[in-house]
């Protein structure tokens with residue numbers, strides 16, 4: 001039966017045999033999956049693994065800088081690319097969730113492709129695809145029912161004639177974490193909640209703007225920090241804040257306010273395929289709500305999402 005030690009050992013040996021002296025390019029996202037894939041490949045082929053970490057401007061507060069630092073510490077051959085303005089520009093005026101996902105996916109591929117072309121003689125594209133990604137994209141999104149286009153599955157542009165290597169394709173999330181643990185990855189990366197490829201872009205309902213991103217980053221940071229302080233973060237499968245462009249009336253001192261809403265989502269799950277909303281303690285919710293409303297300008301109301309999947313999805317878009 002399955003152990004993470006055996007998986008890591010066999011996979012590293014297989015990757016060595018399969019890749020030889022070939023160069024491989026991989027997009028790191030800061031998430032568990034791409035990080036574990038990168039470390040497996042790094043152990044197999046060392047500097048021939050070229051990692052690219054794109055800042056799409058839709059990451060959490062301070063995430064780009066801190067994650068890049070961690071990867072460098074780990075010895076990965078990595079290049080950070082600031083593409084914030086390009087993503088924002090392409091998203092301007094777009095409200096439809098699927099259009100937003102497609103734009104973010106396409107721009108990502110364009111940016112990534114530009115970078116990949118700068119590596120001489122690269123032969124392979126590595127991806128951190130895990131089993132549930134494969135299932136949701138292939139079976140659930142049948143011809144009639146595209147639930148959501150997961151941009152990090154497939155999506156290889158024709159002009160990039162790279163072979164694909166996906167060392168985690170058969171694993172579920174908890175198995176990926178166990179493999180990461182075996183490989184010595186730190187909890188900073190391993191313990192983090194899943195985060196979607198399109199990032200905060202699909203946690204801002206409707207049009208994405210720099211101002212909304214800044215508001216959501218602040219609110220999300222307060223939320224996550226409070227979950228950590230309360231010792232709850234590690235018990236939750238995934239949590240995040242969502243920006244709702246719905247204005248409601250409030251009162252601040254003597255002033256009437258008319259501002260937007262932040263929704264909080266926290267779910268328990270094994271693999272993201274189904275999920276139950278977390279019954280967070282009221283005192284923790286109260287503290288988070290107060291702090292967001294008091295500190296984040298542009299927000300005067302906080303709500304908690306009590307929907308499970310199915311029928312609701314984890315992300316709102």
Ligand code: XMP
Pocket residue numbers: 148149150151152194195196197198238272273309312313314315316
């Ligand atoms: P949903 O919203 O479909 O999400 O219930 C299930 C899990 O998948 C994540 N998710 C994504 N992950 N690229 C990703 O890498 C995506 O486009 C994407 N969309 C959703 C979501 O955060 C949850 O963990």
